[in-house]
Amino acid sequence: MILNAKQRQAIAKLKKLRVGALFMEPGTGKTLTAIKIIESSDTDFCLFIVPFQSKGNFERELKKWSFRIDYQIVGVESLSNSDKLYLDLLLKITKYQHPFVVVDESLKIKNKDAKRTQRVIEIGKQAYYRLIMNGTPVSKNIVDLWTQMQFLSPKILGMSENQFKDTFIEYVKINSHGKTQEIIKKYWNMKYLYSLIDPYVFDAKLKINVSMQEINVDYEIADTTKYYQLKEQMLHSIGFMNDIQFLAYTQQMQQSYSTDSNKLKAVSALVNKLEEPTILFCKFVNTQAVLERKFPNCKVLTYGKGALGLNLQKYKNMIFVDKTWDYAQLEQAKRRIYRIGQDSNVKYYELTGNVGLEKLMNRSISNKSTMLNLFKEASNKKEFINEF
Known part of the structure; x- marks a missing residue:
């Protein structure tokens, strides 16, 4: 060796x-x-x-x-x-x-x-x-x-x-x-x-002779009814909420549009455009089942299991169907294909829906901040709450 x-x-x-x-x-x-x-x-x-x-x-x-x-x-x-x-x-x-x-x-x-x-x-x-x-x-x-x-x-x-x-x-x-x-x-x-x-x-730090490109893909959620119902419930409780309770609420909110019809159309457009085996990363088991049924030629992984220990250099493209709060978890997922042994440039596509939770999760990853602290800091700004 x-x-x-x-x-x-x-x-x-x-x-x-x-x-x-x-x-x-x-x-x-x-x-x-x-x-x-x-x-x-x-x-x-x-x-x-x-x-x-x-x-x-x-x-x-x-x-x-x-x-x-x-x-x-x-x-x-x-x-x-x-x-x-x-x-x-x-x-x-x-x-x-x-x-x-x-x-x-x-x-x-x-x-x-x-x-x-x-x-x-x-x-x-x-x-x-x-x-x-x-x-x-x-x-x-x-x-x-x-x-x-x-x-x-x-x-x-x-x-x-x-x-x-x-x-x-x-x-x-x-x-x-x-x-x-x-x-x-x-x-x-x-x-x-x-x-x-x-x-x-x-x-x-990993240094290999291939490039890494990150591409954001915006889409409009078709049905946000459940999302906004959960949002109102959470806002009424935020003052005495701990990290676990906050995570539970946001998990429900995120899951409410995880298999949204417009979201799946956005995934389908990307998969068809790439025309080669692609990895789809999601967060929820039911989302994984839907993606596996709709995209049988793609490898569908969840953050919890798929982000660890796999060497998948044969893939060049990855689509993040669901976002995660966890910076380390996201980096682990990306490094399944960007690692020693990769001989092609890789591309990451991240879907972002038109609700405030998606923006908050992007900020959390960007700042490597705690979820609840970030939200409480942001909640002091009225305009952000209106967006959320």
């Missing part, structure tokens, strides 16, 4: 350490890089913690590169669902002298209060070596970094989450109906933050 320059640089830097982060964009070959880092150590067992849906693909990658160290692959979601699995892993890892724990798609452990995050960190404490891998270190804001660094070692940042926020974030706390919400205004001390994590991080 021939390693590229970025892979060699990453291995040279991180093989000297017992903890490290591979923030390598999808398509840059981070799995092979991780394998070489692991093989350069004296580990006698490696535990790979990966998204459940990518276990099979990860297993194939290990076999492809003839990985011969004793290992086990577990789905990160399974750690929160199975007490037995968690306890078995804690016991198993203590039986080895130099166990190595690798967390792939480490943004899955960004929430410090989630059971799976707490369990991954506890397992990591028993490991001699620890490595995290992700295409980007953050998906919404820099707080995503805190738990990832805690897994590697609390000594890297040397501060609690609250201290982290006070050091690097300017925010205001708003009390509403007995609940406290934190609104991020801006970040500061970024050079200091980078100086803390830089010794343990390798960050690689």
Whole structure:
């Protein structure tokens, strides 16, 4: 096998350490890089913690590169669902002298209060070596970094989450109906933050000799009745709504026009124009079923499952039928075709409907902002609410 320059640089830097982060964009070959880092150590067992849906693909990658160290692959979601699995892993890892724990798609452990995050960190404490891998270190804001660094070692940042926020974030706390919400205004001390994590991080951008073109396609939703009904319900509740409740409302609003007749016509026009195999990305299971029925020659994927672990370089075009709030998820989806091994220019077509939610989601991706904070900030502007 021939390693590229970025892979060699990453291995040279991180093989000297017992903890490290591979923030390598999808398509840059981070799995092979991780394998070489692991093989350069004296580990006698490696535990790979990966998204459940990518276990099979990860297993194939290990076999492809003839990985011969004793290992086990577990789905990160399974750690929160199975007490037995968690306890078995804690016991198993203590039986080895130099166990190595690798967390792939480490943004899955960004929430410090989630059971799976707490369990991954506890397992990591028993490991001699620890490595995290992700295409980007953050998906919404820099707080995503805190738990990832805690897994590697609390000594890297040397501060609690609250201290982290006070050091690097300017925010205001708003009390509403007995609940406290934190609104991020801006970040500061970024050079200091980078100086803390830089010794343990390798960050690689994908550079290949093909171009990437992003094209927006506007369309007019045929029936917005349900959308505006849900919008009115949400606006009456926004003052005391948390992120989960907000997401539930916007999911319903988005789903109300996910298979709109005009939207499907826009997809059909694009598919016919491209005249070659195309990937359609959507958000909802029922939308996936409709698209698969109407466009049998296209590959239809959902963000949750299709955005991870697939190598689809034979495709050159991708249509985003539904939008997503999650910046990291969108980037993962794009890198299914824009990656090492792609030999043609690629094009992304993003459908945008004529409702305010679509504009808000575009802004969220552009700003990498939290959904609810962005909405509350925007809700102070009357003209934006009228558009929404």
